[in-house]
Amino acid sequence: MAQVVVSGLLFGMVYALVAMGFSLVYRMTRVLNFAAGDLLMLGGFIGFSLYVQLRWPFIAVILTSSLAVGLLMVIVDRLALAPAYRRSGVAATVSTIGLAFALQNGAQLFWGNLGLSFPTVFGNNPVPVFGVLIVPEMVALFLIGSIGIVILTLFMTRSRLGVAMRAVAGDPVMARLVGINVERTKSLSFFIAGALGGIAGVLLAPITLLTTTMGTALGIKGFVAALIGGLGNLPGAVVGGLLLGLLETLVGAYLDPSWTDGIVFAIVVVLLLLRPFGIFGEEGIEEGR
Amino acid sequence: MSATLEATGLSKRFGAVAAVDGLDVALAPGEIRGLIGPNGSGKSTTMHLISGYLRPDAGTIRLNGQVLNRLAVHRRAALGLGRTFQTPAVFLQLSVLDNVLVGCHAVDRVGTRVGDLFFRPWASKRVFNSLLERSVSTLDSVGLGDRMADRAEDLSYGQQKLLGLAQALVSDPRVLLMDEPLAGLGSVEMDRVIAIVKDLRLKGGSVLFAEHNVPEVMQLCDRITVLNFGTRIAEGTPGEIQRHPEVLDAYLGREDREEVDAHDQ
Numbered sequence: 354m355a356q357v358v359v360s361g362l363l364f365g366m367v368y369a370l371v372a373m374g375f376s377l378v379y380r381m382t383r384v385l386n387f388a389a390g391d392l393l394m395l396g397g398f399i400g401f402s403l404y405v406q407l408r409w410p411f412i413a414v415i416l417t418s419s420l421a422v423g424l425l426m427v428i429v430d431r432l433a434l435a436p437a438y439r440r441s442g443v444a445a446t447v448s449t450i451g452l453a454f455a456l457q458n459g460a461q462l463f464w465g466n467l468g469l470s471f472p473t474v475f476g477n478n479p480v481p482v483f484g485v486l487i488v489p490e491m492v493a494l495f496l497i498g499s500i501g502i503v504i505l506t507l508f509m510t511r512s513r514l515g516v517a518m519r520a521v522a523g524d525p526v527m528a529r530l531v532g533i534n535v536e537r538t539k540s541l542s543f544f545i546a547g548a549l550g551g552i553a554g555v556l557l558a559p560i561t562l563l564t565t566t567m568g569t570a571l572g573i574k575g576f577v578a579a580l581i582g583g584l585g586n587l588p589g590a591v592v593g594g595l596l597l598g599l600l601e602t603l604v605g606a607y608l609d610p611s612w613t614d615g616i617v618f619a620i621v622v623v624l625l626l627l628r629p630f631g632i633f634g635e636e637g638i639e640e641g642r
Numbered sequence: 643m644s645a646t647l648e649a650t651g652l653s654k655r656f657g658a659v660a661a662v663d664g665l666d667v668a669l670a671p672g673e674i675r676g677l678i679g680p681n682g683s684g685k686s687t688t689m690h691l692i693s694g695y696l697r698p699d700a701g702t703i704r705l706n707g708q709v710l711n712r713l714a715v716h717r718r719a720a721l722g723l724g725r726t727f728q729t730p731a732v733f734l735q736l737s738v739l740d741n742v743l744v745g746c747h748a749v750d751r752v753g754t755r756v757g758d759l760f761f762r763p764w765a766s767k768r769v770f771n772s773l774l775e776r777s778v779s780t781l782d783s784v785g786l787g788d789r790m791a792d793r794a795e796d797l798s799y800g801q802q803k804l805l806g807l808a809q810a811l812v813s814d815p816r817v818l819l820m821d822e823p824l825a826g827l828g829s830v831e832m833d834r835v836i837a838i839v840k841d842l843r844l845k846g847g848s849v850l851f852a853e854h855n856v857p858e859v860m861q862l863c864d865r866i867t868v869l870n871f872g873t874r875i876a877e878g879t880p881g882e883i884q885r886h887p888e889v890l891d892a893y894l895g896r897e898d899r900e901e902v903d904a905h906d907q
Contacts, residue, residue: 513743513753513770516736520744523735530695530731531809532716532748541756 365598390572396554
């Protein structure tokens with residue numbers, strides 16, 4: 354049991370990172386970013402090129418990958434998304450689906466159709482700790498992901514830019530009146546979502562096979578994790594991600610692994626029936642302002 | 643004495659209606675100017691034109707001699723023009739402290755740009771901390787010091803108005819535009835706002851005070867401008883205004899009745 358809980362929580366960190374980016378973008382722009390999972394895929398492939406082909410140190414690989422995916426998202430936002438969500442969040446949401454396919458096809462051109470396997474960085478052999486077998490790679494994923502979450506939380510609460518972002522999320526018109534550059538803070542939310550995806554992609558790469566279509570399922574699960582926690586709520590996204598990871602491993606371990614997705618989603622449906630706005634969600638978050 | 647804030651020939655039309663029509667107002671440093679007039683006489687529009695929320699069709703607005711007409715709202719704020727709103731305009735989801743912190747946005751730009759966090763992290767941190775201190779002392783001065791951690795939506799209507807005032811005061815405005823600051827306040831909160839305005843005058847700041855509460859305006863203001871149909875029908879000391887025949891005719895009588903109505907609500 355302890356074994357299952359630990360591996361579930363460790364893997365849930367991937368969903369937590371996707372969900373945070375998803376929730377942040379939604380809160381700032383009312384756009385559901387369905388390319389969220391593909392940002393992870395892109396981060397993983399960029400990581401592969403830098404780590405395996407160019408042999409960069411791992412920490413530089415993580416930073417570069419997150420910066421690259423983040424900057425790509427800023428460019429995409431400026432060129433394609435901002436002109437759309439200025440008029441309608443729904444239009445921009447559809448644009449992100451287009452972006453997802455564009456990223457997948459772009460990655461195919463670059464890295465080909467075959468899956469790539471990323472070598473292990475921190476070790477793939479389970480190590481017993483207090484009677485629980487843990488994989489060093491998963492622990493690294495969890496720890497580095499946690500550092501990312503702490504930095505983002507500090508940024509949102511203890512920097513002027515973070516406070517400004519929360520002000521824009523609350524009331525963009527007022528925010529403009531007090532002198533905040535609203536467009537820039539919205540672009541920044543896409544940068545952060547991209548950077549989180551870049552980090553998560555590199556961390557995920559050593560424990561999975563890299564394929565250009567791996568992002569689709571991850572993106573949907575990140576969305577579900579954000580919903581469980583309460584769409585737009587950042588701590589909620591973390592809780593939702595960890596909970597989803599836990600649910601998946603529990604179902605996989607005690608019920609039938611091949612039914613994992615079906616059963617997990619059925620549980621999520623019931624959960625959302627009981628709490629339509631998620632665990633920490635607030636009524637009204639879905640009304641665009 | 644040269645004026646701090648000077649608007650000349652200010653005009654704004656909405657379709658066929660002239661909301662403000664050739665208005666001249668000049669505020670001396672340390673002056674509290676009342677702006678009164680019946681509903682629809684152009685008080686709020688005047689405030690919007692000066693703060694930059696609306697663009698005038700004609701006329702010039704100067705702050706310390708600098709023409710403001712083409713400047714965006716936040717640039718005017720950075721030059722020392724503050725404003726409060728008739729209905730409390732605060733960020734309901736943010737904490738009380740963060741609301742005031744956001745009000746500092748136009749004062750010092752360090753830490754409000756992405757690059758600052760990477761290239762000037764220590765300066766950003768220092769500015770953040772100094773603005774935090776400044777926000778706390780501003781909140782103390784409006785009497786919300788013990789509510790800093792609460793969400794703005796948990797405050798009463800009057801407290802939200804005080805918070806809006808703190809948001810404007812934190813940038814140390816040279817001229818503060820106050821749109822009906824007393825409306826909806828209890829007597830304790832009203833006294834507090836009046837004390838803050840007097841304090842601002844002592845520091846050499848000017849206040850343009852649009853208000854329905856005529857007795858308070860008569861007590862507080864150095865001079866009063868009376869509007870009707872977007873034009874100035876009188877200007878002078880409270881004593882002069884109270885005796886002005888046109889004002890008595892067009893405005894004060896009716897206002898007294900409105901006040902009775904307001905009390906009944």
